[in-house]
Amino acid sequence: MFDAFLQGFTLVFQWPTIGVIVLGVAIGAWLGAVPGLGGIIGLSILIPFTFEMDPVPAFALLLAMVSVTATSDTIASVLLGVPGTAASQATILDGHPLAMKGEASRAFGAAFTVSAFGGVFGAFILAVSIPLVLPIILAFNAPEIFMLGVLGLSMVGSLTGGSVLKGLAIGCFGVVLSTVGTGDTVPIPRFNLGTDYLIDSLPFLPVVLGIFAIPELMELALKDTSISRVPKDQAKGGGILRGIKDAWVHKWLAVRCAALGSYIGILPGLGAAIVDWLAYGHAVQSAKDRSRFGQGDIRGVIGPEAANNATQGGALIPAVAFGIPGGVGVAILLSALMIQGLRPGPEMLTKDAHVTFSMVWTIVVANLLVAGVLMFWSRQVARVAFLPGHLIVPGVLFFVFMGSWLGGASLGDWVSVIFFGILGYLMKRSGWSRPPLVLGLILGDIMENKFNIAWRVHDGWGWLDRPIVLIIIALIVLTIYLSARGIISTRRQGAIEQGEGRERNPLVSLMVTAPLLAFFVWAPIESAEWPRSIRQFPATFALPGLAFVLLIVISEMRAVRGAVIEHAGLGAAWREAREKALLKRGVMFFAYLIAMVLAMLVIGQKLALPIFMYLYLRRWGEYSRRLSGAYALAGYAVLVVFYEHTLHLFWFQALLPEWVIEVAPKGFPTWLF
Amino acid sequence: MKTKTFTAIALGVAAVALSAPPAQAQYFKGETVKLIVGFGPGGTDTIARFLSQHLEKHIPGNPKVIVQNMPGAATMKAMNFITHKARPDGKTIGFNPFQVAAQLAGQPGMRFKYQDLIYIAGLQGGPGMVLARHDLAPGGVKSASDLFKAKGLKYAGRNPIHGSDVNAMITLDLLGVKYDYVSGFRNVPSIKTSIQAAETHFTGFSMGSWFKNLKPTMADKGIIVGLYHLDVMDTKGNFSPDPRYKIPSFQQVYKKVHGKAPSGPTWDAFKFYTSVTFGGGMRIFAPPKTNAEAVRDLRIGFKNAATDPEVLKRMGDAIGQVMKYIPVDAGEKQLKELANVDPKIAKFWKDRIASFQKQ
CATH class of the missing domain: 3.40.190.10 (Periplasmic binding protein-like II)
Known part of the structure; x- marks a missing residue:
């Protein structure tokens, strides 16, 4: 075994493999940093090129690219409050507040250090625990995975910021949303509003980008500020070195979270998407002083970042050794490796162990390399935080809209991103924590699937007495107890109107509560006729959701009455609420976005997006024609070169481009439109 | 310059008309053909990705061939897209298993009938x-x-x-x-x-x-x-x-x-x-009313790729089985049979699938 370990090492450092790793790292670093792109898109770009390559460099290219996205995705999470990929959603909770305090460099220093550590540690922990991998996978059947989902959901308590009721209600909403589309057991489309767009599921990217990115960008646009609210010369203690020191101080947290990440990565179906939330929850619960979480506590960055890189190695070993991939990314990777001639099976741990170890080494090298490079650059990258917000908004919006489009290549994606953008904005402005929605959306899907299987296999609830299930139940009880204690102690310290889910504005909050109430009433009615296996789950979560919302309505009506009395009249109270939430300019912002989408229907995406960028810079940022024009042209170039010629996107079939294709002579570059 | 191109196309068409191999086929030259797979990775996707590299060599004009995943609703999302949204220029075609049971059962969400699409090729899977x-x-x-x-x-x-x-x-x-x-x-x-x-x-x-x-x-x-x-x-x-x-x-x-x-x-x-169905396997369909030249070249490309001994040799390793090419006439005959299904048999399948859905 040790021979194979060394042989794998030499394989990796041979030419061209090492060169290919550098290339993979460069591509992966970029894809991870841009919101809406990520490893899976990278795989679809790179796989065709690997057909002509030898197996080891081919594996190395793909693996290096995929494994570093979980490091570079921190950049968007910290700077923009937008998850760079699904793996770094939890990082935004404390990473972005750090950037707002002018401490982006510090967050990067800590994140890149623990990412590199997590990646290396995760790879090795798996290399050592290979004999345990299969027993673990086989011990976690449908009931256990379902209960792990419940455990994940119980983390909602640590993510709710101010109001627990609101967190629970929005978590239920996320779970019900996860059931949109065709059920697994009976192929009948659910809640699809008669559209093809929702026939499979509500795509994940438009929801996440809409709910997180749009509100943060609006913040920059409406308040005319830079990401860092603190000017550069006043920002203190934000250096990279301080971040690296932070990582050292909290090394045991990083070790625990990396171990958590690599073992959760083994479990098929849970994968990278949930690991960062579990790690964040763990960071909060294991901390003595929790009052800083959500407002820039470095531990909130260290936990998830150590875990999400460790997951990559964790997901790989069961894929090559047993043909059981842990998540979508690994599944694509596996299918690409199989075309290359890889045979997943026990030989990968015996006869071909050197190939498996060359993969482990690739992950190690790629992780170290990317951390070094990003560390070196992070001073420059962190400067973005001090740029005027108006320069950032159109560029990021561009990637947000194009990233959403990758969800389903449908107009519905743009409708979704705006819809969830509006929802996210209202939620942010009125004390609704957003992470529970995403958590519900991710977990709901897996939980329903596993619940149905558990139900059929064990004829109902027969699985409740399984030992691992009982252990997880105990963990759930403990989690809820710890969160409850945390919330009570935070409350004693007095209300903080900062951080996720803490802003108070009852009148604006009603604009979230009312549609949510309608949704929870509609969902059970809509699902009444469906077969049990696809009705049970959404109905089970809609009913408590309804109860929570009703309780919220009661408490909010009381708060509204208080506000009306305080301002001597509803009109005055409303004016105050509107002012506080910047509603007027907010409406204007969305009017711009909607106008852009409407224009897109006529002139197509390749023209509508650059025109929007130009107009935004001229009207909101008051920049010169030259700068705005150059910015917009750059956007157009990215659309044509990257999205058209590299990704081969399906564009919206708008009137103008369709007409051009109709009338253009053969050989005319129709892709310009 | 333009007349030259035109002459070249005309010559190409003439060459085909004379049933010679289309040595100068121009339709797909410099173009990209997208194979739309209605699943995520694995299975069908692997087969499509494996074949895509060989199709580039075999489709006249040597277009780039890429696989795009449009997973959802047991391929219904991808095939609805092929039927209703994809441009009928042959550059977007469906590469999916043949979900005949869905059609026989009148699957909700299925907005097409296989017999309304244009058959390009079929790949008979090894028996289940x-x-x-x-x-x-x-x-x-x-x-x-x-x-x-x-x-x-x-x-x-x-x-x-x-x-x-x-x-x-x-x-x-x-x-x-x-x-x-x-x-x-x-x-x-x-x-x-x-x-x-x-x-x-x-x-x-x-x-x-x-x-x-x-x-x-x-x-x-x-x-x-x-x-x-x-x-x-x-x-x-x-x-x-x-x-x-x-x-x-x-x-x-x-x-x-x-x-x-x-x-x-x-x-x-x-x-x-x-x-x-011949027990299963893949069917490659183009949207209704697809350009005839495109259909012809795609059919040639798939036939040559799927019968190339070199490809067949590597297929067993890459996807675990060698799939057999189903010629156009046999494939179209199956579609005709499917369109004229005996109502008794259609009812059997509808009832059978409905009975599973009640559970």
Whole structure:
């Protein structure tokens, strides 16, 4: 075994493999940093090129690219409050507040250090625990995975910021949303509003980008500020070195979270998407002083970042050794490796162990390399935080809209991103924590699937007495107890109107509560006729959701009455609420976005997006024609070169481009439109 | 310059008209053909990705061929897109399993009929097979008849219209095996883990999954056994066992258990299903009204790629089985049969699939 370990090492450092790793790292670093792109898109770009390559460099290219996205995705999470990929959603909770305090460099220093550590540690922990991998996978059947989902959901308590009721209600909403589309057991489309767009599921990217990115960008646009609210010369203690020191101080947290990440990565179906939330929850619960979480506590960055890189190695070993991939990314990777001639099976741990170890080494090298490079650059990258917000908004919006489009290549994606953008904005402005929605959306899907299987296999609830299930139940009880204690102690310290889910504005909050109430009433009615296996789950979560919302309505009506009395009249109270939430300019912002989408229907995406960028810079940022024009042209170039010629996107079939294709002579570059 | 191009095209068309190989085919030159796969990674996606590299060499004009995933609703999302949204220029075509059961059952969300699309090519998969855990009966399961001794059997499946489940469950019903259908598994690995953990007991798989994944990791270790494979139907409608499997065929097993050949309405429905699908595999469809030149070149490209000995040699390694090319006339004949299905058989399938959905 040790021979194979060394042989794998030499394989990796041979030419061209090492060169290919550098290339993979460069591509992966970029894809991870841009919101809406990520490893899976990278795989679809790179796989065709690997057909002509030898197996080891081919594996190395793909693996290096995929494994570093979980490091570079921190950049968007910290700077923009937008998850760079699904793996770094939890990082935004404390990473972005750090950037707002002018401490982006510090967050990067800590994140890149623990990412590199997590990646290396995760790879090795798996290399050592290979004999345990299969027993673990086989011990976690449908009931256990379902209960792990419940455990994940119980983390909602640590993510709710101010109001627990609101967190629970929005978590239920996320779970019900996860059931949109065709059920697994009976192929009948659910809640699809008669559209093809929702026939499979509500795509994940438009929801996440809409709910997180749009509100943060609006913040920059409406308040005319830079990401860092603190000017550069006043920002203190934000250096990279301080971040690296932070990582050292909290090394045991990083070790625990990396171990958590690599073992959760083994479990098929849970994968990278949930690991960062579990790690964040763990960071909060294991901390003595929790009052800083959500407002820039470095531990909130260290936990998830150590875990999400460790997951990559964790997901790989069961894929090559047993043909059981842990998540979508690994599944694509596996299918690409199989075309290359890889045979997943026990030989990968015996006869071909050197190939498996060359993969482990690739992950190690790629992780170290990317951390070094990003560390070196992070001073420059962190400067973005001090740029005027108006320069950032159109560029990021561009990637947000194009990233959403990758969800389903449908107009519905743009409708979704705006819809969830509006929802996210209202939620942010009125004390609704957003992470529970995403958590519900991710977990709901897996939980329903596993619940149905558990139900059929064990004829109902027969699985409740399984030992691992009982252990997880105990963990759930403990989690809820710890969160409850945390919330009570935070409350004693007095209300903080900062951080996720803490802003108070009852009148604006009603604009979230009312549609949510309608949704929870509609969902059970809509699902009444469906077969049990696809009705049970959404109905089970809609009913408590309804109860929570009703309780919220009661408490909010009381708060509204208080506000009306305080301002001597509803009109005055409303004016105050509107002012506080910047509603007027907010409406204007969305009017711009909607106008852009409407224009897109006529002139197509390749023209509508650059025109929007130009107009935004001229009207909101008051920049010169030259700068705005150059910015917009750059956007157009990215659309044509990257999205058209590299990704081969399906564009919206708008009137103008369709007409051009109709009338253009053969050989005319129709892709310009 | 323009006249020159025009002349070149005209010459190209003329060359084709003279039925010479289209040496100067221009239609796809410099273009990109997208194969739309209605699943995520694995299975169909792997087959499409494997073939895409060879199609580039074989489609006249050597276009770039890329695979795009549009997963959802058991390929309905991708095929609805091909039917209603894809431009009929041959540059966007569907590469998916043939979900005939969905059409027979009148699947909600399915907004097309296969016979309305343009047939490009078909790839006949190796016949499906049924496997079970070895320890289901005392002394170990050796053949399908041992299943009669076991109680509380759970069949791990995907959904009632999935080809592997349709084939496996109808043959189990014909044999008279009693079982519960646990649907909702999403892919080969999840079914595999469930069976390995003894959570469920048996299932139906495609030949590719068996040879590439299950046999080396589970059957060779004695955890599972292959019970039978489905007989292959040729273009004339005759059944025969597939020599690639070392396990008996369904009809051999049936004769051993019941002492006669299968018959009756369930058998007729199964025979019809097999005759219009050849048991499964992939179908490549272009949108209705696709440009004739494009259709011609795509058909040539798929035929040449799928019959190229070099490709076939590598296919076994890459996807676990060698798929057989189904020519255009045979494929179109199947579509005609499907369009003119006997109402009694259509009703059988509709009722059968509805009965699973009630569970």
